[in-house]
Amino acid sequence: MADKLPSEFDVVVIGTGLPESIIAAACSRSGQSVLHVDSRSYYGGNWASFSFSGLLSWIKEYQEENNGEEWTAWQELILETEEGVALRKKDQTIQHVEVICYASQDSDEHVEEVGAVQKNPGSVTSASTNDPPDSMVTACSDTSELTTPLSEPEAAREVPDVDVTLGNENHGGDTDCSQSPLEQEKAGNLPVGEDVVDAPKKNRITYSQIVKEGRRFNIDLTSKLLYSRGLLIDLLIKSNVSRYAEFKNVTRILGYQEGNVLQVPCSRADVFNSKKLTMVEKRMLMKFLTFCLDYEQQPDEYKAYEECTFSEYLKTQKLTPNLQHFVLHSIAMTSEESTSTLDGLRETQNFLRCLGRYGNTPFLFPLYGQGELPQCFCRMCAVFGGTYCLSHAVQCLVVDKESGKCKAIIDHFGQRISAKYFIVEDSYLTEKTCSNVTYRQISRAVLITDQSVLKADSDQQISILTVPPVEPGSEAVRVVELCSSTMTCMKGTYLVHLTCPSSKKTAREDLESVVQKLFTPYAEAELENEELKKPNLLWALYFNMRDSSDISRECYNDLPSNVYVCCGPDGFLGNKNAVKQTGMYSCSMSSFWNSALPCAYKPTSGTTSSPKPSLILIFLLKFSQNTLDPSDTLLRNVFSRVLDLNSLSSATEMLWLFPPYLFSQGQHNSLHNRCLIKNC
Amino acid sequence: MAGGASGEPGPGAAAGIVVPETQEHLFKVLVIGELGVGKTSIIKRYVHQLFSQHYRATIGVDFALKVLNWDSKTLVRLQLWDIAGQERFGNMTRVYYKEAVGAFVVFDISRESTFEAVLKWKNDLDSKVQLANGIPIPTVLLANKCDQNKDNSHSPSQMDQFCKENGFTGWFETSAKDNINIDEAVRFLVENILANYKNFPNEDDVDKIKLDHTTLRAESKSQCC
Ligand SMILES: Cc1cc2nc3c(=O)[nH]c(=O)nc-3n(C[C@H](O)[C@H](O)[C@H](O)COP(=O)(O)OP(=O)(O)OC[C@H]3O[C@@H](n4cnc5c(N)ncnc54)[C@H](O)[C@@H]3O)c2cc1C
Ligand SMILES: Nc1nc2c(ncn2[C@@H]2O[C@H](COP(=O)(O)OP(=O)(O)O)[C@@H](O)[C@H]2O)c(=O)[nH]1
Numbered sequence: 001m002a003d004k005l006p007s008e009f010d011v012v013v014i015g016t017g018l019p020e021s022i023i024a025a026a027c028s029r030s031g032q033s034v035l036h037v038d039s040r041s042y043y044g045g046n047w048a049s050f051s052f053s054g055l056l057s058w059i060k061e062y063q064e065e066n067n068g069e070e071w072t073a074w075q076e077l078i079l080e081t082e083e084g085v086a087l088r089k090k091d092q093t094i095q096h097v098e099v100i101c102y103a104s105q106d107s108d109e110h111v112e113e114v115g116a117v118q119k120n121p122g123s124v125t126s127a128s129t130n131d132p133p134d135s136m137v138t139a140c141s142d143t144s145e146l147t148t149p150l151s152e153p154e155a156a157r158e159v160p161d162v163d164v165t166l167g168n169e170n171h172g173g174d175t176d177c178s179q180s181p182l183e184q185e186k187a188g189n190l191p192v193g194e195d196v197v198d199a200p201k202k203n204r205i206t207y208s209q210i211v212k213e214g215r216r217f218n219i220d221l222t223s224k225l226l227y228s229r230g231l232l233i234d235l236l237i238k239s240n241v242s243r244y245a246e247f248k249n250v251t252r253i254l255g256y257q258e259g260n261v262l263q264v265p266c267s268r269a270d271v272f273n274s275k276k277l278t279m280v281e282k283r284m285l286m287k288f289l290t291f292c293l294d295y296e297q298q299p300d301e302y303k304a305y306e307e308c309t310f311s312e313y314l315k316t317q318k319l320t321p322n323l324q325h326f327v328l329h330s331i332a333m334t335s336e337e338s339t340s341t342l343d344g345l346r347e348t349q350n351f352l353r354c355l356g357r358y359g360n361t362p363f364l365f366p367l368y369g370q371g372e373l374p375q376c377f378c379r380m381c382a383v384f385g386g387t388y389c390l391s392h393a394v395q396c397l398v399v400d401k402e403s404g405k406c407k408a409i410i411d412h413f414g415q416r417i418s419a420k421y422f423i424v425e426d427s428y429l430t431e432k433t434c435s436n437v438t439y440r441q442i443s444r445a446v447l448i449t450d451q452s453v454l455k456a457d458s459d460q461q462i463s464i465l466t467v468p469p470v471e472p473g474s475e476a477v478r479v480v481e482l483c484s485s486t487m488t489c490m491k492g493t494y495l496v497h498l499t500c501p502s503s504k505k506t507a508r509e510d511l512e513s514v515v516q517k518l519f520t521p522y523a524e525a526e527l528e529n530e531e532l533k534k535p536n537l538l539w540a541l542y543f544n545m546r547d548s549s550d551i552s553r554e555c556y557n558d559l560p561s562n563v564y565v566c567c568g569p570d571g572f573l574g575n576k577n578a579v580k581q582t583g584m585y586s587c588s589m590s591s592f593w594n595s596a597l598p599c600a601y602k603p604t605s606g607t608t609s610s611p612k613p614s615l616i617l618i619f620l621l622k623f624s625q626n627t628l629d630p631s632d633t634l635l636r637n638v639f640s641r642v643l644d645l646n647s648l649s650s651a652t653e654m655l656w657l658f659p660p661y662l663f664s665q666g667q668h669n670s671l672h673n674r675c676l677i678k679n680c
Numbered sequence: 681m682a683g684g685a686s687g688e689p690g691p692g693a694a695a696g697i698v699v700p701e702t703q704e705h706l707f708k709v710l711v712i713g714e715l716g717v718g719k720t721s722i723i724k725r726y727v728h729q730l731f732s733q734h735y736r737a738t739i740g741v742d743f744a745l746k747v748l749n750w751d752s753k754t755l756v757r758l759q760l761w762d763i764a765g766q767e768r769f770g771n772m773t774r775v776y777y778k779e780a781v782g783a784f785v786v787f788d789i790s791r792e793s794t795f796e797a798v799l800k801w802k803n804d805l806d807s808k809v810q811l812a813n814g815i816p817i818p819t820v821l822l823a824n825k826c827d828q829n830k831d832n833s834h835s836p837s838q839m840d841q842f843c844k845e846n847g848f849t850g851w852f853e854t855s856a857k858d859n860i861n862i863d864e865a866v867r868f869l870v871e872n873i874l875a876n877y878k879n880f881p882n883e884d885d886v887d888k889i890k891l892d893h894t895t896l897r898a899e900s901k902s903q904c905c
């Protein structure tokens with residue numbers, strides 16, 4: 001396992017987030033040799049998902065003042081004709097991490113349920129010797145003070161030994177936590193442990209149960225859904241990467257109005273079955289949605305409102321305020337203030353087109369979490385010969401002074417690895433490279449709760465809820481509630497993801513008011529009976545994540561032409577951004593078309609037919625492998641016929657459809673040889 | 681994906697009246713171990729009855745499917761998952777491990793170092809995948825290349841002891857080259873998987889969605905250029 005890496009690849013990919021992984025898979029699949037590294041010990045970067053204990057160690061990582069190991073000075077490893085562009089040692093994309101545990105942290109109540117829930121053959125017995133901690137709430141105002149219960153991941157994993165008594169279990173920092181001088185504002189409002197112990201009998205989930213069942217959790221750092229006709233679904237299917245994943249259809253679209261959570265009817269059947277809508281409203285809604293399906297055909301209906309916002313436009317339609325609210329927030333999922341009529345219509349149409357492909361809502365969620373998807377692409381890359389190294393940091397890019405191109409990387413061992421192309425995720429670039437870049441922030445909350453925000457016949461619901469802005473100027477909050485059959489949380493709990501663009505300082509400031517509207521802090525529940533309908537909060541995590549999407553290439557300083565930057569996750573619901581930029585990688589290769597190529601080869605006007613995809617494929621391969629001879633008729637053939645980048649990017653999509661055995665014998669041999677060398 | 685019974689009738693209908701004619705199982709089985717011990721060769725031998733001394737590239741080998749008519753009432757679809765070269769630097773994706781119901785850990789009897797790595801692989805496996813009831817998946821140890829000279833002196837009783845101590849269900853001396861014991865080892869593992877299954881049948885989740893080419897093709901025809 002501790003082999004030395006080969007010192008030459010076609011492509012080096014740094015970062016294992018979704019876009020990087022898609023590119024890695026595409027390159028590997030098309031026969032290029034790929035080295036894919038991540039400085040972290042897990043796949044996915046900010047797209048990762050974690051078990052509960054894994055998440056606790058992730059949290060810990062972000063509070064430790066750890067500057068990484070000493071690196072051998074790369075300055076000594078580069079030649080005079082070269083320049084080094086340093087990469088970042090410590091990730092800076094996560095801030096304001098706060099953890100609040102509402103669940104009881106003593107272990108002496110209803111432990112039998114643990115066995116029942118997990119169907120554990122051995123019975124778990126309770127020793128009930130621990131004094132309950134004084135406070136059940138630990139809240140922390142900033143990362144450096146964070147001392148919530150953090151059990152060692154390994155220790156937590158070992159726990160589920162059948163005859164371990166809960167009373168003897170090691171809960172890591174439980175006691176430290178309640179004793180430490182933490183922000184106690186929340187704790188002050190809450191009853192102390194004894195109240196809960198005396199509380200009426202109910203199957204209450206304790207913190208130790210969550211820890212014990214920690215492996216059942218797959219908690220995503222980034223909360224997204226897949227539009228059932230979106231780019232990512234198409235890509236998964238075309239590339240056959242879909243074989244590694246399974247999905248569930250989101251079962252409900254919810255809306256929030258006047259303090260109540262309601263189900264939004266969106267399919268024809270939903271609309272007609274809805275008890276909330278009057279007959280008149282049903283007709284209005286159906287008429288409007290039917291119009292949206294092909295609004296382009298009836299420009300007269302909206303032309304006059306192109307300059308207005310979508311919400312103003314909705315007011316002019318025959319829709320009750322109720323319906324306007326749902327169309328705006330729950331179907332188009334757009335903002336009241338800034339979305340134009342056209343954008344709103346387009347989003348509504350997109351939503352409607354995605355309906356019914358796999359179920360009653362337009363969205364799919366991957367089992368085991370969104371973090372599964374980058375790994376699926378990585379598996380595909382590995383199957384086609386890609387080399388994977390996690391916990392493998394890169395010190396710098398080596399740039400040739402004369403050509404301005406990147407030649408190699410130097411890794412944390414000081415090994416030089418050369419390649420033709422380099423894909424780097426934004427968070428690996430240093431402040432020096434990014435000094436002109438302004439990043440936005442995403443506010444995130446992850447909650448573990450004990451009930452759904454809207455109870456239904458079945459408790460296995462996957463719901464998306466948009467909570468409109470609380471006050472003018474603040475942002476709508478997207479809530480995704482996952483049930484245990486999504487394989488992201490233990491039975492009897494729900495995993496709730498909240499996401500919005502940051503507007504205040506911290507994620508908690510942005511999101512806590514919404515959390516309080518929807519949920520009851522665990523221990524308060526028994527006191528305020530009228531509040532009982534709301535689900536109880538068991539555990540909450542808040543953090544901010546940097547949004548590096550939509551940054552133009554020119555903003556980065558000194559980027560060599562063969563280095564491509566991938567962005568981290570954006571705040572949107574879908575994955576459009578992640579997939580789109582992977583097409584840009586191949587398009588950037590085409591900047592070569594405009595600059596480096598003799599005019600003779602440039603498209604002549606009047607050429608109409610576009611080249612055969614197979615020709616473009618071969619062209620791209622030869623081009624990327626530097627085996628393209630300028631006198632090759634292929635060049636003339638492809639070139640004279642490619643009219644615009646769109647046909648190029650549709651051609652690069654074809655890369656997925658052609659298995660490597662379509663390549664010429666020569667290419668195939670070199671591919672094969674490379675494998676031989678690799679496996680030696 | 682793997683692991684569930686997809687036989688007819690469904691769990692609900694099984695309530696006594698109709699006796700199921702055949703039960704179908706899909707089992708995902710992992711084949712792990714150090715580089716060059718013969719994992720890919722074992723899969724190829726078992727599934728395609730092929731062996732090549734020179735075949736070394738793991739390229740394109742993802743998983744191989746073998747259908748077993750287990751008995752008159754049971755059909756087993758076995759998915760053997762190759763490690764796809766990721767063993768070299770040791771970072772497997774969860775995609776590889778998830779929902780596996782059995783595993784082979786392979787070492788090369790002519791290279792003692794590959795035996796020393798066996799426990800590392802077993803521990804890694806147990807930390808990443810468990811059955812629904814929380815116990816480790818049945819795992820069989822394969823001492824491969826038994827057509828060659830041994831590099832160690834583990835007696836069969838020592839091997840038995842080793843398996844007992846380290847949670848292996850059993851062990852076999854195999855050769856992908858001479859086709860020794862491979863069918864037997866697979867039978868043995870499947871027996872154990874089936875026994876587990878009888879004790880803790882997986883609940884089949886009918887709402888899972890698999891995306892595939894057919895859905896796309898059927899639809900894209902209309903909008904093709
Ligand atoms: C330069 C070139 C290199 C190729 N390399 C490979 C390869 O490495 N591996 C592989 O599997 N397939 C290769 N092919 C074949 C390719 O994959 C397709 O099979 C082929 O281009 C499409 O054939 P067609 O009959 O559908 O199209 P056609 O309409 O017959 O051809 C499309 C265009 O390509 C031109 N063309 C066709 N054949 C050639 C040729 N040999 N040389 C120059 N121009 C030609 C034609 O004049 C026409 O303009 C290559 C094709 C060309 C043109
Ligand atoms: N003599 C002998 N060689 C084998 C046997 N199994 C595999 N090999 C050889 O060992 C090498 C590595 O095999 P491979 O299947 O690629 O190993 P993997 O890396 O574990 O997948 C190849 O050269 C095989 O031909 C066997 O049973 N006997």
Ligand SMILES: [Mg+2]
Pocket residue numbers: 716719720721737738762764765
């Ligand atoms: Mg192999």
